[in-house]
Every structure is written in C-alpha cells, then in structure tokens.
Amino acid sequence: MDPFLTQAKKRSAHSMNWEKEHHWKKFKACKEDEWEEEESSIEEEFSHPLPWQKIEAEGLDCDYALLFSKDEADRLFNELEEEVEYFTGEKAQIRVFGKHYSVPRKQATYGDPGLMYSFSGVHLLARPWTPTLDYIRDAVTKATGRTFNFVLVNRYKDGSDHIGEHRDDEKELDPGFPIASVSLGAARDFVFRHREARGRKPRRHIDPVKLELAPGSLLLMNQPTNTYWYHSLPARKRVLTPRINLTFRCIVSQAQQQELRPSQ
DNA sequence: ACAGTCTCATTTGA
C-alpha cells in the first residue's frame, strides 16, 4: 500500500510522490492545511478575492487559484462538450521542422469578430463566443480585472494527448496582458522549463517548475514568463479521461501592433 | 523485462 495514499488528499499525495521520485523542486498547487478552507470558500461565490497562490522563479511569474467548485467545473465541462466545435482537416495540422502533423489533441478558437491567431504554420479564425465560453470569460474578468478578447480551446481526450514545449510568444499577443488558463475535466501535470536550461549543453542549471492543474483552476501567466520559460503538457498514460483547457488571450490588430512597436 | 517517462536531434520554411 502506498503510504502517501493514506493522506486525506490524493492530489497532494501525488505531488509528494512526484517530487520524491524526480528529486525536483515542485510547486505544490495547494498546501494541505489550506485546502479544505479554499474549497469551501470557492463553493459560495467569488465576490470576495480568490485565495491566489504565487508561483515564482527567475523570470517566471504566475498566479494560481481555484476559480470554480468541483460541481461547477463538472457542469461547465459538460456544457463545453456540447458547444465547442473543434477544427478538423488542415486546420488541425501544424508544421514542425518542415513536416506536417495532426496535433495530438483537438483545438478550437473563439473570440471577438475577425480575430485570428497563428502559430506553426496554422491560421485560426475566431468563432463567435458561445454562452458557456462567455460565462467563463466573465468569471475570469471578475477574478483578474482584465477582459480577454480571444480563447484557444485545447481538448486532451486522455493522457496520450499532449502538447510539446513551446512559448506563447506570438506577435499578435498584447504584451501588457497575462495569459489566463482555465482547466476543466481531468487533472493534468504541467511543466515549465527555462530557455537557458534546455538542449545538449545547457548554459545554466535551472530546475523545471512543475504543477498539477486541477479542474476548475485558473493559472495566470504574467510577463515576462513567456519570454524566458517554455511550457508543456506531457503525456500521462495513467490518465484515462478528457481535459479541456481554455487559454484566454488578448489579441491586438495589425494596426495596434504598429502602435505598440517602438517608434524610431 | 517492460512500460512509462525524459532528453535530444531533427534541418525546412515562416
């Protein structure tokens, strides 16, 4: 019998195991003694400030909180399963190192009319907001004070679906905005790696930052996180159920990009 | 031994 599983919370048990196994410093998304209190306060309303947890490292600045109760996260997940239409065919393909691949997940984009988001040779036009996506966007606005105009939906059908290391450093992203990541469905591990700690001969040794993204959680990636840190959602074969991730962004038009560009 | 995980190489075109 795994001694960790006798703990009250399986989730924190998993955290401790993982840290022990890999000898890596791992951020604990929820401290055991704070967990019960958080869950019950979230249950009511987010009219009062959320219990944010700061995640910090050199050049990394994130905030993590539980935005939705377990029940509401469940409800929202089911609604999105009905509402969201994912891309198929060539819109579900990207180009990496000159080769085409189908993405190992499903993707959709929603937002204000006309907004477009591009990466790795794929160009995705925003569909109009659905009721549930608009509701979640509203909850994110109340929690952050920012109104996002676009969301990228990633659906991971099970632990074999994943996303590789990358940065969200596209030109069209407003640098003044954080990226707000909402998780629903299965909990999944999430990993940050510093750009100077990658490759054959890393210039520096910087520990990765790992966390588990719980259903109903909100992760804010603030500047300059996406300049220095790559992130990924690695495959986890033991995960058998789907996860939906919503990354809210602020996209600026071509004209606005001109304005933001340092003039000479 | 084996299955899951991790790290590195890839080398074209945006």
Add this chain to the structure above:
DNA sequence: TTCAAATGAGACTG
C-alpha cells in the same frame, strides 16, 4: 537570421 505548439530514438528507472 532564428528557431520550432511535431515525432522518434535511446537512456533511464521502478
């Protein structure tokens, strides 16, 4: 000019 939202190979590990 830089460097990659992908996979696959080889190493590690419990």
